[in-house]
Amino acid sequence: MDHFLNEKIKTELIVITEETLKIIENPDAKLFLETFYSRLKAVTSEEHWIELFMELSAIMYFDFPFSRSELKSIDRLLRACELISRTQEADMSIAN
Helix, strand or coil, X not given: CCCCXXXXXXXXXXXXXXXXXXXXXXXXXXXXXXXXXXXXXXXCCHHHHHHHHHHHHHHHHCCCCCCHHHHHHHHHHHHHHHHHHHHHHHHHHHHC
C-alpha cells in the first residue's frame, strides 16, 4: 500500500508533534519525542507507521513527569495517531 498515509495527514501529525516538542520540558521525554519526530518524517510504509504508533503509545508508561499542558498536547498527538490507525483499518476492511 504505497499511499497509506497521505501527505496532508502526515503534515498535520508533524505539526502536532512540533507543537508538543515546543512545550515538553523533561529532557528524556523531549528526546523520546524527538526520536518519534525524526522517524515520523521518514516513515514510508504502513508497517513502519504501525511500529511508530506503538512506540509513541509507550510514552505514557515511562515515568516522565508531565505538566497538565504537556499531557494535553501528548493526548492530542496520541488521538491523531489513533484516528489515522482507525482510518487505515477501515480502508483495509473496505479493500477486502
